[in-house]
C-alpha cells in the first residue's frame with residue numbers, strides 16, 4: 001500500500017482529473033474513451049455531489065479519483081433518492097495498490113455521514129462485491145427498461161434502507177452519453193483535442 005493523501009476535488013483540479021480518467025479508461029471498454037468528457041459534464045451539473053467527490057494524490061500528482069451524483073429509484077409510492085458514482089479511476093501504473101479501495105471506502109463512509117442511504121452503479125462485476133455491493137435484483141431494483149445484469153449493483157449504506165423500495169433505478173442523463181450517436185461522439189472527439197494524444201485501438205476485450 002502506498003502512502004496517498006485524499007481530499008475533495010476542487011475546480012482547479014478538474015483538468016488533471018480528466019487527464020487521469022483518459023489514461024485509466026483509454027481503449028479499456030471501447031477504442032478511445034469518453035469518461036474524461038463525462039467528468040467534464042458531470043462536475044458542473046446540478047446532480048454532481050461535489051462534497052463526496054474525492055481524489056488521491058501521491059508525490060504531488062493526482063493518481064486516483066471518484067465522482068458522485070444524485071440518482072433516483074422510482075417506486076410505486078414515488079421517488080426515493082439514491083447515489084451513483086463514476087468514473088472511479090486510478091493511474092494505470094499504480095493500479096492494484098489499494099488506491100481504488102481507499103477512494104471507495106472513504107467516500108462511502110462520507111456518504112453515510114451526509115445522510116445518503118444507498119448507492120447503485122453499473123460497474124466491474126468482479127470488483128465491487130468486495131466492498132459489499134450486490135446485484136440490484138437482490139433489492140428488487142431494475143434498470144428503467146425492467147432488466148438486470150451482473151454489472152448493475154447496489155449497496156445499502158444504512159441497513160434496511162432498501163426494504164420495501166423495489167422499483168426502477170434512473171441514473172442522471174449525464175451518464176447516458178450514447179457512443180453510437182454521431183453527434184455525441186463528435187462532442188467527445190472535439191473535447192478530447194485539448195488532451196495529450198493517445199492512439200485509439202480496437203481490442204478484443206472492449207464491450208462498448
Ligand SMILES: CC(C)(COP(=O)(O)OP(=O)(O)OC[C@H]1O[C@@H](n2cnc3c(N)ncnc32)[C@H](O)[C@@H]1OP(=O)(O)O)[C@@H](O)C(=O)NCCC(=O)NCCS
Pocket residue numbers: 024025028088089090091094095096097098099100101102122123124126127130
Ligand atoms: C478498477 C480500479 C478503480 C481499481 O482500483 P485499484 O487501485 O487498481 O484497486 P485496488 O488496489 O484498490 O484493488 C482492491 C482489490 O480489487 C482487485 N481489483 C482491482 N482491479 C480490479 C478489476 N478491474 N477487476 C476485479 N478486481 C480488481 C485487486 O486485485 C484487489 O483485490 P484483493 O483485495 O483481493 O487484493 C482501477 O484498476 C482502474 O482505474 N481501472 C480502470 C478504470 C476502471 O475500470 N474503473 C472502474 C469502472 S466501474
